[in-house]
Amino acid sequence: MKHLLTVAAFVAATSAFAEGQTHRVAVHVDENDPQVMNMALNNVQNVRNYYDSQGDTVVIELVAYGPGLNMFVEGKSPVADRISAMSLEMGDSLTFAACGNTLRGMSKKAGHDVALMSEAVVTPSGVVRLIELQENGYAYVRP
Secondary structure (H helix, E strand, O other), X not given: OHHHHHHHHHHHHHHHHHHOOXXXXXXXXXXXXXXXXXXXXXXXXXXXXXXXXXXXXXXXXXXXXXXXXXXXXXXXXXXXXXXXXXXXXXXXXXXXXXXXXXXXXXXXXXXXXXXXOOOEEEEOOHHHHHHHHHHOXXXXXXX
């Protein structure tokens, strides 16, 4: 009986491995620096490529707030083309979260609504979103 339990445990572990794991990663951008933005996007692509090569999947959420929100501002983002391409390539496994607090502040300062790229989804608070993601098992990366 002990042998059968060992075999059953091995088969269950092997099956889980064969199906691959799902990893969750939160990437944080809070600087209006094209190098930091590009590094964050490089991290996203490299993580995706690595887990794909392992037969695993990865769900990534890039959260931008403060000066980093410029990453998502329509007509102003220095990485707009990369965001659009990566969004198309990675689909639902990549989310771009924009801080609503920062967006309201930017709009107030500009005297009009600041438009974000269509790929960005507004979340009430970027900091709170990062906390929620980590509480839900996401690994945290800050380039």
